[in-house]
Amino acid sequence: xxxxxxxxxxxxxxxxxxxxxxxxxxxxxxxxxxxELERVLNHYAxxxxxxLMLRAAEFLIINMPGKYSEYxxxxxxxxxxxxxxxxxxxxxxxxxxxxxxxxxVVREDIQYITAEYLINxxxxxxxxxxxxxxxxxxxxxxxxxxxxPYRIGTExxxxxxxxxxxxxxDPYLEFLKDSLxxxxxACQKINKLLPRFRLDKDFPAMSYSQLMASARGPCDNxxxxxxxxxxxxxxxxxxxxxxxxxxxxxxxxxxxNTVRDSDGNHISFMGAETNPYQPHQGTTFLKSKAxxxxxxxxxxxxxxxxxxxPEFMENLKDISSEHSGMVNIKIPVKYPPEEPSGNVYxxxxxxxxxxxxAYGTTDGKSMHYGNIGYGIVYWPVxxxxxxxxxxxxxxxxxxxxxxxxxxxxSPDTLLTIVEExxxxxxxxxxxxxxxxxxxxxxxxxxxxxxxxxxxxxxxRITIPVYASYRxxxxxxxxxxxxxxxxxxxxxxxxxxxxxxxxxxxxxWQGFGYPEKKEISTIYFxxxxxxxxxxxxxxxxxxxxxxxxxxxxxxxxxxxxxQIKVPSKSIYYLRNVALGLDEPMFVIKDxxxxxxxx
Numbered sequence: 001x002x003x004x005x006x007x008x009x010x011x012x013x014x015x016x017x018x019x020x021x022x023x024x025x026x027x028x029x030x031x032x033x034x035x036e037l038e039r040v041l042n043h044y045a046x047x048x049x050x051x052l053m054l055r056a057a058e059f060l061i062i063n064m065p066g067k068y069s070e071y072x073x074x075x076x077x078x079x080x081x082x083x084x085x086x087x088x089x090x091x092x093x094x095x096x097x098x099x100x101x102x103x104x105v106v107r108e109d110i111q112y113i114t115a116e117y118l119i120n121x122x123x124x125x126x127x128x129x130x131x132x133x134x135x136x137x138x139x140x141x142x143x144x145x146x147x148x149p150y151r152i153g154t155e156x157x158x159x160x161x162x163x164x165x166x167x168x169x170d171p172y173l174e175f176l177k178d179s180l181x182x183x184x185x186a187c188q189k190i191n192k193l194l195p196r197f198r199l200d201k202d203f204p205a206m207s208y209s210q211l212m213a214s215a216r217g218p219c220d221n222x223x224x225x226x227x228x229x230x231x232x233x234x235x236x237x238x239x240x241x242x243x244x245x246x247x248x249x250x251x252x253x254x255x256x257n258t259v260r261d262s263d264g265n266h267i268s269f270m271g272a273e274t275n276p277y278q279p280h281q282g283t284t285f286l287k288s289k290a291x292x293x294x295x296x297x298x299x300x301x302x303x304x305x306x307x308x309x310p311e312f313m314e315n316l317k318d319i320s321s322e323h324s325g326m327v328n329i330k331i332p333v334k335y336p337p338e339e340p341s342g343n344v345y346x347x348x349x350x351x352x353x354x355x356x357x358a359y360g361t362t363d364g365k366s367m368h369y370g371n372i373g374y375g376i377v378y379w380p381v382x383x384x385x386x387x388x389x390x391x392x393x394x395x396x397x398x399x400x401x402x403x404x405x406x407x408x409x410s411p412d413t414l415l416t417i418v419e420e421x422x423x424x425x426x427x428x429x430x431x432x433x434x435x436x437x438x439x440x441x442x443x444x445x446x447x448x449x450x451x452x453x454x455x456x457x458x459x460r461i462t463i464p465v466y467a468s469y470r471x472x473x474x475x476x477x478x479x480x481x482x483x484x485x486x487x488x489x490x491x492x493x494x495x496x497x498x499x500x501x502x503x504x505x506x507x508w509q510g511f512g513y514p515e516k517k518e519i520s521t522i523y524f525x526x527x528x529x530x531x532x533x534x535x536x537x538x539x540x541x542x543x544x545x546x547x548x549x550x551x552x553x554x555x556x557x558x559x560x561x562q563i564k565v566p567s568k569s570i571y572y573l574r575n576v577a578l579g580l581d582e583p584m585f586v587i588k589d590x591x592x593x594x595x596x597x
Contacts, residue, residue, distance in 0.1 A: 018045075019041075020058075022062045023041070023058060023061060023062060026061050026062060026064060026065060026110060027061075029065055029110055030110040030111060031111060032111075033110060033111050033112065033113070036113065036114050036115045036118075037061055037110070037113075037115070037118075039115035040057050040061070040115045040118045040119055040122075041054065041057055041058070041061070043057075043115070043119055044057050044122075052126075052140065053122055053123075053126060055140075056122055056125070056126070056143075056144060056148055057118065057122055059144045059148070059296070060118065060121075060122070060148065060149070060150065060295075062297075063295055063296045063297055064109050064110050064113070065110055067108075067109040067110075067151060068106055068107060068108045068109055068154060069105075069106070069107045069109075069112075069151075069154060069155065069156045069157055070104045070105070070106050070154040070204070070205070071104060071105055071155070071156040071204070072101045072102075072104055072105070072204075073102075073105050074099065074100050074101050076210055076213075078099040078100065078101065079099075079101065079204075080203075080210075080213075080214050080216070081099065082095055082096065082099050082101060083200070083202045083203045083204065083216075084200075084216070086202040087201070087202050104204075109151070109157075113157070117150070117157065117159070118150065120159060120161070120162075121148075121150040121159075121161060122148070124161040124162065124165070124232070125143075125147055125148045125161070125231075125234075128147070128165075128232070128233055128234030129143050129147055129234050131176060131234075132175060132176065132181075132183075132186075132233070132234040132235075133175065133176070133178065133179045133180065133181045133182075134181065134182050134183040134186070134234075134235075134262060135234055137183070137262040137263075138183075138234075138236050138260070142236055142260060142264075143236070144295075144296070145238075145294055145295055145296060146231070146236035146237060146238055146260060147231050147234060147235075147236055148295075149231075149295040152205075152224045152227055152228065152239065152293075153205040153220065153224060154205045155205040155206055155207045155210075155224070156207050156210075157207070158207045158208065158209060160207060160208035160209070160228050160232065161231075161232040163208055163209055163232075164208060164228055164229050164232030164233065165232055165233065167212070167229075168190060168193065168229065168232075168233060171186075171189050171190065171193065171233075172233050175189075175233070182261065182262055183235050183236060183259055183260060183261060183262065184259055184261050184267055184276050186230075186233065186235050187230055187235050187237065187259040187267075187269065187275070187276060188275045188276060190226075190229055190230055190233065190235065191226060191230075191269065191271065191272065191275050192275070194225060194226065194229060194271065194272040195212065195215040195225075195272065196215065196272060196273075196437070196443050196445075197215050197216070197217075197221070197222040197225070197271075197272040197273065197443060198215060198216050198438065198443045199216075199217070199218065199219065199222070199443070199444075200216045200217055200218070201217075201218050203216050203217030203218065203221060204217075205220070205221070205224070206221060206224070208225070208228040208229070208232075211224060211225040211228065212225070215272070218255075219254055219255045219256065219270075220239070220241075220255045222270065222271045222272045222273065223239045223255045223256060223257050223270070223271045224239065224271075225271055225272055226257050226269075226271025226272060227239060227257065227271070230259070235259060236259065236260040237257055237258065237259050237260075238257065238258045238260075238266065238292050238293070239255055239256075239257060239292070239293045240255065240256055240257065240258055240266075240268070240282065240290055240291065240292050240293070240319065241253060241254065241255040241256070241290070241291055241292075241293065241316075242254055242282075242287040242288070242289060242290055242291070242357075243288075243289065243291070243311050243355065243356075243357045244288070244348055244350050244355050244357050245285060245286075245287065245350075246286060246287070246288055246348045246349075246373070246376040246377070247286060247376075247583065247584075252350060254281055254282060254285070255282075255293075256268060256269070256270045256271070256280060256281070256282030257269050257270065257271045258292075259276055266319070266322060268280070268282055268283050270282065270446075273445050273446075274445065274446060278446075279446060279448065279449045280446050281446065283323075284432070284446075284449040286325070286373060286375060286376065287323070287373050288346070288348055288357045288358060288372055288373045288376050288378070289318065289320045289357055289358045289371070289372060289373065290318075290319050290320045290322065290323050291316040291317060291318055291319060291320075292316070292317045292319045293314070293315065293316060294315045294316070294317050295315065296315065297315060298314075298315040298316055298317050303341070303342070303343055306384075306385050306386050307341065307343070307383055307384050307385070308343070308383065309345060309356040309383050311355070311356055311357075312356070312359055318370075318371070320370075320371035320372070320373075321370075321371045323373075325373055325374055325375075325399065326371040326372060326373060326374070327371070327372060327374050327397055327399065327400075327401045328368075328369070328370045328371065328372075328401070329368075329369050329372065329397055329401060329403065330366055330367070330368050330369075331366065331367050331369075331380065331392060331395065331403060332365065332366050332367075332392065333362060333364065333365055333366060333367060333391055333392065334390075334391065334392040334393065335389070335390050335391055335392065336364070337382045337384065337389065337391070338384070338389070339384060340364070341362070341382050341384065342361060342362065343359055343360075343361070343362075343382075343383070344359070344360050344361065344362045344367045344380060344381070344382060344391055345357075345358065345359050345360070345380070345381050345382070345383055346358040346359075346360065346369060346372065346378045346379070346380055346381075347378065347379045347380075347381055347388065348376060348377065348378060348379075349377065349379075349584060351581070352542075352549055352572070352581065354379055354381070354388060356381070356383065356388075358372055358378075362391075367380055367391060367392075372397070374396075374397050374398055374399045375396065375397075375398065375399075376396060376397075377394055377395070377396050377406065377570055377584065377586075378394065378395055378396070378397075379393075379394040379395075379544075380392045380395075390546065392405075393405050393406060393407040394406040394407075394544060394570055405568070406544070406568055406569055406570045406586065407566075407568055407569065408543055408544065408545040408546070408550075408566055408569045409566045409568065409569070410566065411552075411564040411565050411566055412564070412566060412567055413564065413565055413566070413567040413587060413590065414562055414563070414564050415562065415563065415564075415565060415587070415590075415591070415592060416559075416560055416561065416562050416563075417539075417541060417557065417561075417563055417565070417571075417573070417592055418537075418539055418557060418558065418559040418560075418561065418573065419559050419560055420591050420592050421573065421582075421585060421592040421593075421594075422559070432446050432448070432449050432474075432475045433446070433447045433448040433449075433461060433472070433473075433474060433475075433522060434446050434447065434472070434473050434475055434508075434510075435447050435469035435471065435472045435473075435519065436469060436470070436471045436473075437469060437470050437471070437516065438471070441471065441473060444473075445469075447461075447472075447519070448461050448522075459522075459523070460521065460522070460523050461521065461522040461523075462520070462521055468516035468517060468518050469513075469516060469517065469519060470512055470513050470514075470515065470516050470517075471510060471511070471512045471513070472489055472510050472511060472519060472522075473508045473509065473510025473511075474508060474509055474510060475508040489511070489519060489521075489522045489523075537558070537559065537575055537576075537577055537578070538556040538557065538558055538575075538576045538577060539556060539557050539558070539573045539574060539575055539576060540556055540557075540573070540574045540576055541553065541557060541563065541565070541571060541572075541573055541574075542571060542572050542573075542574065543565070543566065543569045543570070543571050544569060544570050544571075545569075549572075552565055552571070556576055565587070567587045567590075568587070569586075569587075570584055570585070570586055571584065571585055571586070571592070572584045572585065573585075
């Protein structure tokens, strides 16, 4: 009889708990922290008027697994000081020990987050959503992704909404007084008020207050600062990214922001740098794909974890269709996989390693890829047991969708590779104009971007927004060197300046002022570079084969060495003396040519 009573009681509680299977699964994962999550749900379930807030709480809790904080349990000034000099520290372990930085602390949200923190986050998010003039144009599902989330990455949690609302109280009140204020105008206003960022790849993910105090780190951190500041004010903002620049060997990928306007369009900008509608790297640089970091689970591929590249284990939404220069393709399967697989990937090359940047589908006979950037070399692959295996040969696609295949075969073309490749060294097809207040341009702001430059032609650039800077430079395309250029830059007061500084590797040139000046107009002429001295250097030529990058010949070559090569492969040169790899190239019209659009 006691057994029957126990079963009845158990069934009563499990059947009347009212939690969906998704919620119940998370609550079980939370363990002893379950009571904190239940407090949040019960808090909003009491009042029928809070039904939308309850749905928001459920959204956050359902998507909470996998979210965590990672930070050093040490004073922030110690952490910031260590990473400020991290890249130049020869004994990194000694630095960590001296400042008391042991292994980072990792705290899973479902096990540590408090009801108070979640309720505070939800209440403030709803407050700004409901009272801002543009809030009525933000649907609930957009609100959940672009305003509501309590975290962005793996930063330590804090009540950043309260802090940002206090920091930007004055402009926020101005927004509320003007019923015509749009989310884009509000974004432009706040972005101008953010501290100018100094890019530094070594800084970890930071909280809002740490970012405001330090204004350092990679592009992810600059984008995160914009998100913290703007979402706290009810401005719907996202972090978009590309996994890997296809022709940018010195850097891997990039992150930037978008703001959603009243018509549902996402307008691109760079947090703490450029405003919506102004050019920046995310819109002007060639990319294979673009993704949006989402709070909700975007896990779409049904496969074992070892058969999914780490890049696609994140909550990334493919938003490549929002960018220009994208095409859809269908290509055949040339090499069937050892095991059946419904997922296929595209890789691009970075520092001679191939990295997955896009995923597609296959029926075993053909592969389908949607919205990929044209003018890029791809290698289609399977990913099984953490290994890349070929599905077909490398290829490129033009803007009409035409495929050009690159396969290694018997040498059939006699060329003077080095001399021909370097004959027009430095010819620019793309150039950016950047300004900064640090001589290393670590805080660079892009003023303008120019495509398809013509040698010995004159150009005039009018800077759309006056700003004060100490340094200005002309920077070449991702694959080349900067040509000689004659240029004159006019200050706002109509005073001209000319070139005086340049980079060590020749990819930019510019000038500096002793103090900040406002720039108004730039005139410049690109000249052909006839000064490259290739004598004395020896090179090794590599071609991509089914066995990876393989040396084409058994001897080094000089600038005037003739060598027979396959005409339909992809290559790169290694300067043996300097130990430097040059950009990837192909044979085009019987001559070696750098690969770009």
